[in-house]
């Protein structure tokens with residue numbers, strides 16, 4: 001089973017929602033905004049990333065057909081089904097790791113003391129939460145609130161395939 005840290009992704013813009021879900025699971029997932037396929041392939045090769053795409057053209061490239069570069073052709077339009085396919089095909093460990101990567105910019109999060117984030121979070125959060133993580137790039141602060149719990153539930157449903 002592939003754990004976070006053992007496999008990295010580059011997520012094509014046509015399956016962009018996958019990036020956030022994979023980051024929630026702790027996987028390094030670069031979102032590729034451009035439509036320049038050659039550039040995406042260069043990055044994937046240079047950084048050892050698996051390509052996730054809906055683009056059948058990319059799958060026909062020699063670098064992919066020769067297995068020099070791994071790519072997964074995503075079939076479904078529904079992000080939930082897309083995630084389910086990727087998890088199954090690559091045998092991913094679906095543990096939810098909400099405190100590992102920034103959902104917005106994919107940076108590994110840094111632990112912060114409660115006092116350090118005092119002015120950055122709502123008062124009720126400060127009063128009720130003791131563990132915080134912060135993104136070194138965008139400075140967004142994360143904590144285990146109800147929002148995370150809801151996403152965690154949704155993710156476990158998605159990865160086990162319980163939600164159609």
Ligand SMILES: [Zn+2]
Pocket residue numbers: 102103104105106107135136137138139140
């Ligand atoms: Zn960030």
